[in-house]
Amino acid sequence: MVSDVANFNDLLTSALKAQDDAALVELLSHARAGDIAESFELLDDKDRSRVLFALPPATAAEVIILLDEAVRGDVVEELDTRDLTRLVKHLEPDDAADVLGELEDEEVEKVLAGIDDARSDQIEELMEFDEETAGGIMTPTFVAIPADATVADAVEHVRAASLTEDLAEVYVVDNEGRPVGTVPLHRLVTSDPERKLAEITEPDPVTVKAHDDQETVVQIIRKYDVPEAAVVDEHGRLVGRVTHDDLLDVAEEEAAEDLYRMAGTDASELETSSPFRAARVRLTWLLPCMFGMLLSATVINVTRPHFDLILFATLIMFVPMIGATGGNSGIQISTIIVRGFATGDLASTRFMRAVAREGRIAAVMAPICGAATWLVVWVFLATTRRVEPTVALPPQIERIAFAAGAAMTIAILVAACLGIALPFTFRKLKIDPALASGPIVTVANDVLSVAIYMTVALMIAT
Numbered sequence: 001m002v003s004d005v006a007n008f009n010d011l012l013t014s015a016l017k018a019q020d021d022a023a024l025v026e027l028l029s030h031a032r033a034g035d036i037a038e039s040f041e042l043l044d045d046k047d048r049s050r051v052l053f054a055l056p057p058a059t060a061a062e063v064i065i066l067l068d069e070a071v072r073g074d075v076v077e078e079l080d081t082r083d084l085t086r087l088v089k090h091l092e093p094d095d096a097a098d099v100l101g102e103l104e105d106e107e108v109e110k111v112l113a114g115i116d117d118a119r120s121d122q123i124e125e126l127m128e129f130d131e132e133t134a135g136g137i138m139t140p141t142f143v144a145i146p147a148d149a150t151v152a153d154a155v156e157h158v159r160a161a162s163l164t165e166d167l168a169e170v171y172v173v174d175n176e177g178r179p180v181g182t183v184p185l186h187r188l189v190t191s192d193p194e195r196k197l198a199e200i201t202e203p204d205p206v207t208v209k210a211h212d213d214q215e216t217v218v219q220i221i222r223k224y225d226v227p228e229a230a231v232v233d234e235h236g237r238l239v240g241r242v243t244h245d246d247l248l249d250v251a252e253e254e255a256a257e258d259l260y261r262m263a264g265t266d267a268s269e270l271e272t273s274s275p276f277r278a279a280r281v282r283l284t285w286l287l288p289c290m291f292g293m294l295l296s297a298t299v300i301n302v303t304r305p306h307f308d309l310i311l312f313a314t315l316i317m318f319v320p321m322i323g324a325t326g327g328n329s330g331i332q333i334s335t336i337i338v339r340g341f342a343t344g345d346l347a348s349t350r351f352m353r354a355v356a357r358e359g360r361i362a363a364v365m366a367p368i369c370g371a372a373t374w375l376v377v378w379v380f381l382a383t384t385r386r387v388e389p390t391v392a393l394p395p396q397i398e399r400i401a402f403a404a405g406a407a408m409t410i411a412i413l414v415a416a417c418l419g420i421a422l423p424f425t426f427r428k429l430k431i432d433p434a435l436a437s438g439p440i441v442t443v444a445n446d447v448l449s450v451a452i453y454m455t456v457a458l459m460i461a462t
Contacts, residue, residue: 129211
């Protein structure tokens with residue numbers, strides 16, 4: 001087994017360059033799927049095809065699932081129907097649904113026609129769910145046993161199931177197929193075979209609805225610290241389970257999605273390796289922000305006639321400091337709140353609690369930053385006047401410093417209000433709150449900070 005990833009990549013590159021198919025097959029036969037997937041992303045399309053076809057179908061299927069979403073999409077698009085069918089036959093139904101989700105409907109139908117009906121039906125049922133719901137990520141294979149069965153009966157059910165997914169517990173169901181409890185596997189195999197299952201059942205299983213958002217599923221599994229959650233339909237009947245490996249995948253995906261949104265781009269960038277498509281996604285966010293910042297220029301332009309030229313030029317020097325500090329303080333608050341939403345922290349989802357906590361913090365920060373701004377601006381202007389006497393400065397530097405300090409104090413308090421209000425507003429409107437921690441709150445705070453600063457300066461410094 002090749003354990004050194006860098007060494008494996010060098011060996012793989014050498015085998016591909018040498019056009020030595022025998023050496024390639026030998027190397028891949030001793031490699032882990034994870035190492036192959038990691039090196040796969042460094043290869044061009046031609047070499048990817050060579051590696052894929054040199055692998056046994058089961059290993060190739062595992063590699064496909066481990067690839068990043070953008071790379072997987074490119075690979076799947078390059079495969080013909082026969083090769084896709086060969087791979088899908090070796091995938092778990094939920095993984096197969098993810099792979100086929102990259103294709104057009106016509107191609108999906110051709111692939112499904114090439115596999116057995118029972119497996120095809122399972123995959124089709126999974127594809128009917130939104131990919132970001134419990135139904136879209138669940139494993140449709142599970143062990144369900146009636147409560148009046150014995151431990152021996154349950155063990156036979158487990159043996160007959162031949163599950164390839166990890167099994168941590170079996171579900172006890174009523175006559176309608178609704179889960180009423182679970183039996184951990186270790187308890188099942190250590191109990192008296194003649195005991196009734198009802199005697200060792202843990203009641204009240206953790207369940208989620210098939211149409212629940214995947215982020216909600218992550219929060220529930222974390223909250224109750226269980227190895228998996230039962231997925232039920234609208235009638236409460238058991239239709240699948242979300243396992244711990246599904247949880248890790250979703251948690252990573254949700255974290256990446258929030259980070260992308262907060263950075264001013266979109267999670268769909270993860271789904272493409274094309275620089276042009278990625279640029280289009282980013283520009284969708286970047287260009288509106290650029291035009292939004294024109295509002296700051298408009299504020300400055302509107303207030304300009306109310307100041308003499310020297311005073312105006314002096315005031316403008318401190319616009320970036322006030323705008324950036326106010327914007328960053330708002331981002332800090334909105335990030336904390338969005339993080340609470342993502343983790344399902346109940347306290348973080350209460351508006352008045354957020355106001356009480358973040359409001360107190362802002363009330364401490366604002367005057368400190370205001371005083372620091374007053375001192376920095378006064379020292380800067382006084383030093384400039386002393387060191388560079390030829391530089392034109394207005395006489396009222398004390399009032400300018402005071403105006404800058406007052407504007408900074410107000411700007412941070414306003415930024416705190418926005419940082420609290422926007423995530424809750426977006427959540428109420430069913431919009432991803434992570435948007436409030438990105439370009440929107442940044443642009444809003446910059447514009448308001450400039451407006452506050454110029455207004456205060458007009459009142460104090462003129």
